Amino acid sequence: MTPSVRRTRRMLQVAGAPVAALLALSACSTTAEPSGTAKPDKSSSASPKLSGDVTVFAAASLKESFTALGKEFEKEHPGTKVNFNFGGSDTLAASITSGAPADVFAAASPKTMAIVTDKKDAEGAPATFVRNQLEIATLPGNPDKVASLKDLTKSGLKVVLCDKTVPCGAAAQKALDAAGIKLTPASYEEDVKSALNKVVLKEADAAVVYKTDVKAAGGKVEGVEFPESAKAVNDYPIALLKNAQHPETAKAFIALVQSPQGQQVLSDAGFLKP
CATH class of the missing domain: 3.40.190.120 (Osmoprotection protein (prox); domain 2)
Known part of the structure; x- marks a missing residue:
């Protein structure tokens, strides 16, 4: 073995540890995410933000409790607005079947709700949410x-x-x-x-x-x-209307009415459980 070969081998042996460390670091860097890669959006599966106006036609007896729930809904969902039309259920039903723009109908009896459902103006089956005496x-x-x-x-x-x-x-x-x-x-x-x-x-x-x-x-x-x-106890049904302008927001208001929070407001107003 010539002197030049022996000198080269010694240099490689001395450099062996740092080279190994560099190779290890290089291997780690190849498995790491590139700095410019976007991470998955964890919020993409969350419910979409509610927006838009909701028009609720509701029996006159619901005025106080629904007004309170409307304010709570707007507070929980910034950017939404709940508009109410309170009156006799038969008059409200007739307005809906005549084409009046509305998203939700809450009637004071199944008979008046039937005026709307018989004309196929409701989306899905109405649900009884309270009773009144x-x-x-x-x-x-x-x-x-x-x-x-x-x-x-x-x-x-x-x-x-x-x-x-x-x-x-x-x-x-x-x-x-x-x-x-x-x-x-x-x-x-x-x-x-x-x-x-x-x-x-x-x-x-x-x-x-x-x-x-x-x-x-x-x-x-x-x-x-x-x-x-x-x-002579009356059941009160509520329904999403077929031509609702903002159906998801309307569904969310109905869900609030049926929720424990909504039921407590209605109970405090004197309504009976469904």
Whole structure:
């Protein structure tokens, strides 16, 4: 072995450790992600952000609770807006079948919801989300001593009822029939809020309305329970409408109504569980 060969071998032996280290580092770098490679977006599988306006047609008796839920929905989903149209369920149903733009319908009875579903204007089957029971609303302090449905027939007593075509009126008539009582009211009102307002304004002595409306009125009226109301409890169905402009946002509002949070708001307002 020549002197030059021996010198070359010694140089390689001395350099062996650093070279091995460099090779190891090189191997690691080939398995690492290139710095410019985008990482998978973990949020891509998350629910899309809700947006847009939702128009809800709802029975007048839902005004206070739905208004509160609408505000909560907008708070939870920035960029959304919930618009309400409250009124008699039959009038609202007729508007929907006539082409009025709406995304959600919440009726005070299955019969009025059927006006919409029979015309195929609902998307899917409606779901009952609460129930409601009748009560007599009298003037504060109940000066006429109304204690039953029969007392509403007292001479000189001015009583108002909801129109028979709206759920509260149909339920009142059912309760009167169950009690065997014939009552001619001073007027028939277009919805439950109108009937209640007659008593609030002292334009009537009493009205047959829902417990929820008596509760919402606070000290402006006094409520009187009667046993026949148990035979005239109304189921409230809710449905997504076929031509909803923002169906996903509308579905999310319906989900809030049916959620434990929504049910608590409705329960606090006096509604019964479905």
